[in-house]
Amino acid sequence: MATSNLNPTLSSSSFFLLLLLLSFAAGGIVFPPTCERIECPSYNVIGVGKGFEIRQYPWTEWVSTAPIDDISFVGATRTGFLRLFDYIQGKNDYNETIEMTAPVLTEVSPSDGPFCTSSFTVSFYVPKKNQANPPPAEGLHVQRWGFKYAAVRQFGGFVSDESIGEEASALYTSLQGSIWAFVNEGRKDDPKSVYTVAQYNSPFEFSGRVNEIWFMFDMQGVKHVYAN
Numbered sequence: 659m660a661t662s663n664l665n666p667t668l669s670s671s672s673f674f675l676l677l678l679l680l681s682f683a684a685g686g687i688v689f690p691p692t693c694e695r696i697e698c699p700s701y702n703v704i705g706v707g708k709g710f711e712i713r714q715y716p717w718t719e720w721v722s723t724a725p726i727d728d729i730s731f732v733g734a735t736r737t738g739f740l741r742l743f744d745y746i747q748g749k750n751d752y753n754e755t756i757e758m759t760a761p762v763l764t765e766v767s768p769s770d771g772p773f774c775t776s777s778f779t780v781s782f783y784v785p786k787k788n789q790a791n792p793p794p795a796e797g798l799h800v801q802r803w804g805f806k807y808a809a810v811r812q813f814g815g816f817v818s819d820e821s822i823g824e825e826a827s828a829l830y831t832s833l834q835g836s837i838w839a840f841v842n843e844g845r846k847d848d849p850k851s852v853y854t855v856a857q858y859n860s861p862f863e864f865s866g867r868v869n870e871i872w873f874m875f876d877m878q879g880v881k882h883v884y885a886n
């Protein structure tokens with residue numbers, strides 16, 4: 659493309675198209691289609707690598723289940739999601755209905771329970787409108803996050819018990835050898851939190867599904883990258 663051909667009065671829509679193309683070229687992510695219809699938390703992309711990106715989430719709020727012990731990620735997520743769905747339908751201390759948001763997060767950790775079970779905490783992103791005063795509800799708790807960082811890998815389709823392990827190892831591998839490899843190292847210090855799975859679509863959407871594996875990490879690591 660000859661630069662001289664660029665029209666200086668580039669319309670804003672072609673400008674956005676250009677930005678979109680550039681962000682593809684830079685390996686930027688494609689926003690899940692659901693985020694055009696329902697609220698998603700905003701974030702800053704502070705790093706991009708082959709097969710992953712690094713995000714900073716400023717000040718988000720989540721309503722979370724108690725840890726659910728299960729042998730199946732899919733089963734535990736369904737249990738947790740149904741509880742959270744009741745919550746937004748008005749089963750809370752204020753009888754208040756809340757708009758659906760995305761993503762639904764499932765944090766996967768090893769559990770102290772019987773062999774092969776894990777512990778799953780399922781969380782719903784609280785829309786901005788409700789963040790000042792989210793209704794309390796039995797069995798659920800509100801998490802207010804300050805600045806949080808996540809190394810993120812996206813994948814499509816329906817999440818299965820098999821695919822999450824594979825996608826998490828792919829994220830681990832892609833981080834190794836990059837300047838973000840310390841994210842893998844740092845996670846060994848916190849064996850409680852293995853990884854988080856973010857799902858953006860309802861079970862009734864069959865195409866264009868977007869899911870993500872998140873390895874969350876703290877600020878210290880980011881300082882480490884910028885210091886080197």
Ligand SMILES: *[C@@H]1O[C@H](CO)[C@@H](O)[C@H](O)[C@H]1NC(C)=O
Nearest residue numbers: 748749750751752753754793
């Ligand atoms: C919520 O609904 C229940 C059952 O209809 C009622 O008993 C309760 O008083 C309501 N609470 C509020 C805060 O409106």
